[in-house]
Amino acid sequence: xxxxxxxxxxxxxxxxxxxxxxxxxxxxxxxxxxxxxxxxxxxxxxxxxxxxxxxxxxxxxxxxxxxxxxxxxxxxxxxxxxxxxxxxxxxxxxxxxxxxxxxxxxxxxxxxxxxxxxxxxxxxxxxxxxxxxxxxxxxxxxxxxxxxxxxxxxxxxxxxxxxxx
Amino acid sequence: xxxxxxxxxxxxxxxxxxxxxxxxxxxxxxxxxxxxxxxxxxxxxxxxxxxxxxxxxxxxxxxxxxxxxxxxxxxxxxxxxxxxxxxxxxxxxxxxxxxxxxxxxxxxxxxxxxxxxxxxxxxxxxxxxxxxxxxxxxxxxxxxxxxxxxxxxxxxxxxxxxxxx
DNA sequence: TTCTCCATGTTACAGAATAACAAGTCAACC
DNA sequence: GGTTGACTTGTTATTCTGTAACATGGAGAA
Numbered sequence: 001x002x003x004x005x006x007x008x009x010x011x012x013x014x015x016x017x018x019x020x021x022x023x024x025x026x027x028x029x030x031x032x033x034x035x036x037x038x039x040x041x042x043x044x045x046x047x048x049x050x051x052x053x054x055x056x057x058x059x060x061x062x063x064x065x066x067x068x069x070x071x072x073x074x075x076x077x078x079x080x081x082x083x084x085x086x087x088x089x090x091x092x093x094x095x096x097x098x099x100x101x102x103x104x105x106x107x108x109x110x111x112x113x114x115x116x117x118x119x120x121x122x123x124x125x126x127x128x129x130x131x132x133x134x135x136x137x138x139x140x141x142x143x144x145x146x147x148x149x150x151x152x153x154x155x156x157x158x159x160x161x162x163x164x165x
Numbered sequence: 166x167x168x169x170x171x172x173x174x175x176x177x178x179x180x181x182x183x184x185x186x187x188x189x190x191x192x193x194x195x196x197x198x199x200x201x202x203x204x205x206x207x208x209x210x211x212x213x214x215x216x217x218x219x220x221x222x223x224x225x226x227x228x229x230x231x232x233x234x235x236x237x238x239x240x241x242x243x244x245x246x247x248x249x250x251x252x253x254x255x256x257x258x259x260x261x262x263x264x265x266x267x268x269x270x271x272x273x274x275x276x277x278x279x280x281x282x283x284x285x286x287x288x289x290x291x292x293x294x295x296x297x298x299x300x301x302x303x304x305x306x307x308x309x310x311x312x313x314x315x316x317x318x319x320x321x322x323x324x325x326x327x328x329x330x
Numbered sequence: 331t332t333c334t335c336c337a338t339g340t341t342a343c344a345g346a347a348t349a350a351c352a353a354g355t356c357a358a359c360c
Numbered sequence: 361g362g363t364t365g366a367c368t369t370g371t372t373a374t375t376c377t378g379t380a381a382c383a384t385g386g387a388g389a390a
Contacts, residue, residue: 010306040337059307072339079378080338097353098377114301115309126303134296135278135318142173142291143323144280148262152315153300154318156366158308224346237370244347245369263346263377280387 006105008115011124012157020104021051027106028090035086042071046081047102050091054122056099092155094123096152113151119160126153171270173280176219176289177322182300184240185269192271193255202253207236211246212267215256221264221327259288259316278316291318 010020032039039047049065050057059078065080067073082100084089089110091100096116101123103110111132112125130153136146140151158162175185193212197204206210215222216228224243231246232238247265252258254275255266261281266288268275275299277290293316301311321329 008304008309011309028309042338043357057205076380077339085354086267092390095317109248113303115304115307115311117309118312123305124309126300126307126309128303130303131296131299134299135291135293135316137281138278138291138293138295139173139320142280142289144173144282144289144318145320145326146280146290146318147283147320149318150315152260153304153309153311154314155304155312156310161310162309203368207369239371240347242370243348 006125006127008124008126009158010160011104012117012122013109021048021102024051024102024104024106028088031090031106032088036086042066042077043081043084045069045071045074046078047090048087050085050100050102054101054104054124056094056097056101056116056121056123058097059100062100065142085120093148094126094152096154110147113153115157116152116154117157118154118165119156122157124157169279171274171290171292173289174323174324176269177282177285177287177306177324179269186213186267189216189267189269189271193253196271197253198237200253204231207231207242208249209238210234210245210328212250212255214263215250215267219266219269220287221262221266221281221286223262223264227265238242242313257290260315260320276314278318281317281319282322282325283319284321284329287322289322 018155025047029039030109045066046062054147058073059082063075063078066078071077080132082091086093086100089106090103092103092112092114093100094114094116104125111128113128113131115124115126117123131151132149133147135149135151139146186205190212210231211227213228224240224247227247228238228240228243229254231243236242247256249254249256251258255269256267257277257279258265258282259279269290274292274294276293278293278296280289281289282288289296296316297311297314300314
C-alpha cells in the first residue's frame with residue numbers, strides 16, 4: 001500500500017462527527033503553526049462552518065453565516081477566508097459546484113479526487129494517485145504535460161444506494 | 166488498441182484548421198439528422214464560432230458574436246444554443262473555465278478528459294477510458310458508484326513547452 | 331514609539347446563469 | 361386551406377458568483 005489510505009465509506013456512513021471535525025481542526029492548527037500562518041477568528045470560524053457537515057457550501061452561504069455572527073457582510077470577507085484555507089490545504093474548491101468543502105486530511109495527498117453523492121450531497125476525498133497517473137499517461141502520449149488536474153465524480157454513495165433499494 | 170485513438174498533438178500543432186473544423190461541422194449535421202434534432206441558424210453559427218479555434222469561449226463571448234451578427238443579444242440566446250450543443254455531444258463545458266468548446270469527435274468517446282494548455286489556452290480532448298477506470302476503482306473500494314466525472318487537466322502542451330525552451 | 335506588514339472591512343462593479351413571459355415558425359393533421 | 365401543438369427564438373428582469381480598489385486597524389519588529 002504505497003499511499004496513505006483515505007476512508008471514503010467513513011464519510012457517508014454515520015459516524016462520530018464531533019471527533020471527526022475537531023480532529024481536522026486540530027490538524028489545521030498544527031499545520032498553520034508549522035507554516036507560520038495565522039488562524040484568525042474569521043478563518044477559524046469559516047473552517048468550523050465547513051467542518052459542520054461533509055457537504056460543500058457556496059461562498060455566499062458561508063458569508064451569511066459569518067455575517068450573522070458579527071463578521072463582515074461583504075463577499076470579500078468570505079472569499080478571502082476561503083481562499084486562505086484552500087491555499088493552505090485546509091479546504092478544497094469544487095469546480096462543478098462553485099462551492100467549498102473542508103479538507104479532512106490536511107497533510108496527506110493534497111490533490112484528491114472528489115466523490116460527490118447526488119443524493120445526500122456529501123463529499124468524500126479519494127486518493128487520486130492512480131487516477132492522476134493514468135491521466136498523465138494518456139496526456140503524455142500526446143505530448144502534454146499535466147501540472148494540475150480537477151477530478152470530480154458525481155454518483156451515489158453506499159448509504160444512499162442502499163436507501164434507494 | 167481497444168478505444169478509438171484521439172489525436173491530442175494534432176490540436177496543438179499547426180494544422181489545416183479549415184478542414185478540421187468543417188469535418189466536425191459535417192459530423193455534427195449527420196448526428197443531428199440521425200437524432201431528428203434541428204441545427205437551426207443560431208445553433209449552427211454558435212457551433213461554427215466554437216470551431217474557429219481550439220479554445221474555450223465564455224457564453225458572453227459567444228453572445229457578443231451572435232449579437233453582432235443579428236441574433237438576439239440577451240444571455241439566454243447563447244446559453245440555449247450552447248446547452249443544445251452540449252446535450253447533443255457537439256460541444257463540451259469546461260468547469261474550470263466556465264466556458265465551452267466544440268467537440269472534435271462527436272460519435273466517439275463522449276466523456277473525454279480535457280487538456281488545457283495554460284500558455285496557448287488551446288483545449289484537447291483525451292481518451293479518458295483508463296482514467297475513468299482508475300477513478301471507478303478507487304471510488305468503488307469506498308462503496309461509491311461513479312455516474313459522471315469531470316476530468317480537466319491544466320498544463321503545458323508540446324508546442325508551448327518547446328517555445329519556452 | 332513608530333514603522334511595516336498583514337488582516338479586515340467597505341463600496342462598487344464585473345461576470346455567469348436562469349426564471350418567466352411573449353411571439354414567431356413549421357410540420358402534421360383535419 | 362386553416363388550425364393545432366410542439367418547438368424555437370426573443371425579451372425583461374433577477375439572481376448567483378467573484379473581484380478590484382480603497383480605508384482602517386492591530387500586532388510584532390526595529
